[in-house]
Structure formats: C-alpha cells, structure tokens
Amino acid sequence: MPISPSLAQLPVRRLTSDDLLACADLSENRGWPREEHKWGLLLTAGTGYGIDDPSGAGLLACSVVTSYGPGLAAIGMVLVAERYARQGVGRRLMEHVVTEAGDTPLTLHATPNGQPLYEQLGFTETSRAEMVRGRFTFSTPAPAVPVRPATAEDLQTILRLDHEVFGLDRTHMITRLPAFADHLRVAVEDGEVTGFAAAWPNMDTHVVGPLIARDPATAQALIASLAAAGDRPLRTDVDVRHTALLGWLKENGVDSVASNAVMVRSLPDLPGDWRRRFAPLTVAAG
Template structure:
C-alpha cells in the first residue's frame, strides 16, 4: 500500500511516551539524543508531531507556555526537527504554522540556528538578539570571589520562582519547580541573607549545561558559574546573551570556546519581557 502524502498525515500532540521517538528524531538529524532534556520539555510543555506510517516521527517540536495557563503571556518554541528522509518538503513549515495557530494571540519566541532562521523570517519572526554557545572544561583562575554562594534548598524555591519571574518577565513556576529534579546542581548567591541570583547545571550527554543563569551583576554571575564548575568534572556548556560580552570573555579565558550562535527571535512582540541585564543564560534554548 503506498504511503499517504505528507500533507495528509495528521499533526498530533506528543506525550512523555514519545520521548524515545523524539530522541531518535534528534539522532536522525545528527543532533545528540538529549533524552533528559526531551523529558523535561515534554512534561513542562506541549509537544507536536507527525507520525511516520513506516515508524518513528516525520517531525516534532515543543511549545513551552509561560504565564496564564489558557492564554500564555509568552510561548517558547523549540526542538523543531524534520526527519532527514522528509526534509525540504515543507513539513517544518506546516508544523510551525499549526503551532502558531495553536498559540493564538500569545507572543512567541525561539532561538534560531542559521539554517532555521530563513523559515522563521518567512513566518514573520524578527531577530531581536543573539546568544553565543560556549563549551569546554572550566579552569579556575584568580582570587576567590567575594560573592557568597551555597546550594539551593527546598526553602529557597518560592524565592527563586519570584526572582525568576521578575527577571524573565513572565511566570515560569511550572518549569522552575522542576529544576531540583532535573538539574544535578542548583546554587544561589546571597548578600546579607538576600538571594541575588541563582544558577543550575543539568546533565546533557557528557556535559553539564549551565542554565538558567540569573544574577544581580557580572560578579554574581561569575561566582555562580565558578561554584557550579567546582562541583563537576564534566565540560560546561552554556548559551550566553551576547550583550553580556564581559561574561563571555571571562568564560573563554577560563577554557570555554565558542561553538556557535543562535538568533533570538520573536513574533507578536518587539522584544522579550523582563530584565536582560540580569538574565545571562536560559535554562535551555529549546524552551525560549
């Protein structure tokens, strides 16, 4: 029996049961499987995909909504993937149009690779910023920071959610409350008993990804990264807003190297909400 045309295959909601199929799709496109990250995204967000009658997924993506539950204040779109055997046949465009319609009037954001950016521009997204991915073994150097850091505790969670909402600009309670289980390390910075920043390091293949990284200032951000690095032997990876040039220079001086750039893009809003000066790195670019 001939396979139905791609345009006739229905788009459906994905669930955590689709995690292996999503990881297979990542691998098909030459990306790491990233099952740990897929697990978070499928639990905290809404996945969309098309089943391949011959097995696996034709395409997939995940939308993470923030703020209001019924009409989100912001939707982050990520992990937009099309199987190699179905590439360049309009499948990604069809999926994106469906997702944008599902999001309704909510503003949208995503991190675009150079390859993906033309499609998103065609769909009306505008580049509003850029992030640089850096990766490598962190080498401590110089005097110990005067900024005090410590492991986060369960009692800190309410404060972290409040601080995160203030800096990110919309409520991310459903994501931040998953951090203790998702991340291997979560640390806070304090000044006279007041939390002035926090950061997490979560496992992704053979690295630890630093994110989110939210801090009052550059010195606080450096102290948080240093404290995370001291607790792991894995290479660190993080995606830093390029406006934080001083942090990027400091990371490169300590062994991390640039491995690429992503355009930060928005739709339906001229810029992202919140305070970028305290938002150094996202939890993951896949969640906006």
C-alpha cells in the same frame, strides 16, 4: 518549497511522554545529541507536536512549545527527519504550532538554517545567544561573591526573583529544577538572594541554566561554584550582550561553539530584564 500532497495530508498530533524515545531518535537522525533527559522535561512541562512517519518508523517531524501563560510561549526542538528534509514539512509543522498559539506571542532560538523560515512566518531577531562549551579551567578566578547550595527554603525566593527577571511566571519549570538538575546554587549577599543557577546533565556535559544574577560578578561566582561541584565540561548559551561574562568564560576554557538568533513574534522584545538574565534554562524553552 511547497509540501507534497501526500505529506500535507499527514496529521499533526500532540506528543506525550511515551514519545520520548521517538523524539530522541529524531534528534539523533539529524546529527543532534539524543538528550533524553531534556526531552523528558520538555514533554512533561510543555506541549509536543509531531507528525508520524507513514512507514511506521517513529516520527518524521516534531517540536515542543513551553507556555508561560498568555504573555509568551517558547518553541524549541523543531526537527524534520533527514529523508523528509527540504520538502515543506518544517513549514507545515511550524504553521500548525503558530496557529495553535493564537494570539500568544512566541519566541525561539533559530539556527542559521532555520532563521529564513521563521522570518517568513513573522519572527524577527531581537538578540543573539552564543553557545559556549568546554572544561572549566579556573584560570581566571571568579569574584568573591558568596554562593551556596540552594535549599528547599530558598524556593519561594528563587521563584520571586525569577518572575521579576524573566518577566513572567515560570513556576512550572523552576519547581522542577531540584529534581532535574544535578546542582542548584544561590548567591547571597547581606542576607539577600541576588542570583541563582542550575547545572543539569546533558549527555557528557553539564548545561548551566537558568542563570539569573544581579551583575556579571555574581554570574561568574555562580558558574565557578557549579563548575567546582561537578567533573563534566560545561555548556551554556549566553546573551551576546553580556560581553564581560563571555570573555571570562573563554579565559577559563569554555569556548564558543555556535551563535543563534533569539527571535520573537507578535512582540517587540522579550519581557523581563535582560541585564540580569544571562542564560536560559534551555534554548528550547526560553
């Protein structure tokens, strides 16, 4: 719907790490988890945009853009306070973000509620991601692929593998994993790193991501190792084309919660190799 003149005049500003609590408050306002740990990563590694609530009570809208250079930027955490919902604020914020991006291709994960707006702004669905969550039961064993904790010496190898599979350089995100994640694992076969995965804390769960692996067997071994290292339920977002991995996760008590559209703008598809890209670091950052 058209935005009211009073809301249209409110400026969109860049957010900083000082806005972390206001972003978490807005998440909570819309029934999402506060996710302060994730917000901290996104606001330091990416660029946040927000509209201040004229009442002085924090933010009325926000979003975060994570750039991977001129080849791609990911949009996430698009939120509008409940009292301002369905008044055109989300469109206004998204139009600002798209304009700021210029010629840079964009990607995002869209909920069913948000997808129509994104389609109107030129985004098209290229795949889907299934969010799964649950306490890992170890009912169906993982294949016997060697997995061990990553060390500092593995970082350059991880970065090279990630660049190859993701298709773009995300050094600014991957190098934050040792501090951001509780556990970081690598799969090694015949002296070669064939995959890596992290588990990072998010409220009462461990989110598995990124998950990069040579094949489904390697992905399963990485997840099983991460599950054994912690005592929280697992959560991850798996490309629905990875049916074998999704089936195995469900056999182990990690069940479907939601399905979202993976969308792109000014790009036919995401770069890289989806066959080895099983889950994002977070859907908010691609």
